[in-house]
Amino acid sequence: MNSNPMYMEYVDDADPQPAPPRRGWRILGWVCIGLSAVMVAGSLTAYGLYRKAFGNIAHEDVNAQLGPNRPKKLNSAMNILILGSDTRAGANAKYGRSMKNEPPRSDTMILLHLSPGGGQAMGISFPRDLMIPMPSCKTKTGSTPPASRAQINSAFTSGGAGCVMKAIENISNIRIDHFMQVDFNGFKSITNAVGGVPVCLPKDVDDRQSKLKLTRGRHTIKGETALAYVRNRHGLGDGSDTDRIKRQQKFMGALANKAMSAGVLSNPARLLSLMNATTKSLTTDKELTPQVMMKIAQGMQGMTSGKLRFVTVPSGPDPLDPNRVALNAGAQPFFASIRNDKTVPAEPKPSGAKIPPSQVRVRVFNASGVTGKATRVAEDLESQGFQVTVGGNAPGTRTSKVLYGSGADQQAQTLAGLIPGKPQPAARTSGGSPGVVDLIVGSDWTVLKSSRAGIPKQTGEIKANDDICKEP
Structure with a gap:
């Protein structure tokens, strides 16, 4: 079962065989994450230099599709939906000529959440x-068509970006x-523009299908090599x-x-190259103007890569279809x-009447x-500074309780x-x-409030500054 949009099937450039109908490139949304990182952390004083790059962006009106009844x-x-289109139009045809006339799909759907105050950003993947x-x-x-139960990626094929937003x-x-929304033609240009991307291989790889040939250890890859790395199916990992x-x-x-x-950010030539490489294959809503992008950048100027996190929306097997x-x-x-x-509040000063989280020992019971x-x-409590242990299961209850020794x-x-x-x-x-304080987590539990700011740590999340050789 393929339950994550980051799975990417290999597509031969020459198309020796007819392409199966579900092939697509599911890595595309992460290219947009790289673009978003530039937009939220880039040099604000260089706006005039980059105005031409912003002019490459195509725009689409989605307001009619969304309608008036919105959250x-x-x-x-700020919440920005990142979509990867597998269109084979134009130069993209080399990655699957037999799909040239098929309607584009979006097998990558990522909600980029930018926290108030510039504290953090999170890319949330929605499985195709x-x-x-x-x-x-x-x-x-x-x-x-009437409303129905269907796969989320069909929203883009039938109704475009506006339908995905609505869903x-x-x-x-x-x-x-x-x-x-981005297509995959600019991927190699983006990796070239940043000067290559560091990767870490656990073993030597010589895969004829993807044409990836690298030795074990750390490498900085770009262009065709980077493309082969993200397309590789058999040469790396356990398959x-x-x-x-x-x-x-x-x-x-x-x-x-x-x-x-x-x-990258302090080098105007390199940043301009990156912006040009990405914006040439970018479509946005008409309200996401260069001025709005620069306003976003102002609000996120202090964000570091350690505050950029990637997760997949909580999901599991569908009860109606295990596939x-x-x-x-x-x-x-x-x-x-x-x-x-x-918004990030000021850190409260400890007083005699309040015990800071770092001095509170908590046992959590389910x-x-x-x-x-x-x-x-x-994990949520630990992220806010509490000393935490898991006490195990407790008799079922609807109401969450706080008990203390x-x-x-x-x-x-x-x-x-x-x-x-x-x-x-x-x-x-x-x-x-x-x-010791005991927390009994009942069925009414929703989410822990923040004593500081931010979204609690999620299971399996990845940070942009993680060690590339660290085991997941």
Whole structure:
């Protein structure tokens, strides 16, 4: 089962055999992430120099497709939908001539969330095989099919970028501000423009199909070699989708890290080359003007690559079809954390009446009935500075509770203040430990409030500045 949009099937340039109908390039959205990194961290004083590059961008009106009934914005965060189109039009035909006349697909759908205050950014992948309630969208032929349950990637084929935006807004209740769509013709130019992308190979590779030939260890690759690396199916890893997905995510994280480095951003010629390489294959909504892009850059100017994270939307096997995926129980709490991402507040000064998280020991018990929930909540608490252990399962309950052992009443107040509804802490009558606060996670749990700012750490996330040789 292919449950992630980063899976990319190999396409021969010469097309010796008819291309199967589902071939596509699912790495494309990560190229847009690299572009977004430039847009949010680039040199603002060089706007005049880059105005010509911005002029390369094509624009599309999606307002009619979206309609009036859209989610409300809850804060000043920016959400940009990144789409990878597998069109074979023009120069793209060399990557699959037999698909030249087929309608383009978007097997890469990434929601780029830019936090308020420039604190962090997150690229959220939506699997191409994700089954969702598909909204009614007007097709390119003028018809309007009724709403149905379908794969999310069919939204682009039938109704374009506006239909994908509408579909994701419907399932997440997140307001999407803009979209960016790229084809794959500029990929080699982008890797050349940044001066190559660092990768790390666990073994020697000499794969005739992808034409990738590299020795074990670290390399900086670009152009045709970079293209062969992201297209490789058999020469690297164990051949599983999971292994390939992680490798491709790490590659694009490294690309974004390189794009945001001083060697690129402080070099006007190199930055202009990167902007030209990317914008020539870019389409956006008509509201995403150069002025808006520069405003985004102003708001995110202080962001570092360590604050750029990549995750896949929480999903699992579809109950109706094991060859497809569906959102799981973690999806709505995750969407809620994106919707409620707040501007970075000033760090509160500790006082005698408040115990800081770093001095609070917490045991997390799972009473929600959802496997792994305690571990995920523990990771959220750790990301906010608490000392956390997982206590295991507890008898099922709907209401989340904060209990404390002797001497931990003030510590319990610190924790309770970050839980929606602020439950009143209660003393443990039995089973408590002195100085320790116990969090009982019930089925009503949504998302931990932030004592500082940001979205809790997600399982399997990758950061743009991760060590390229680190095992996932």
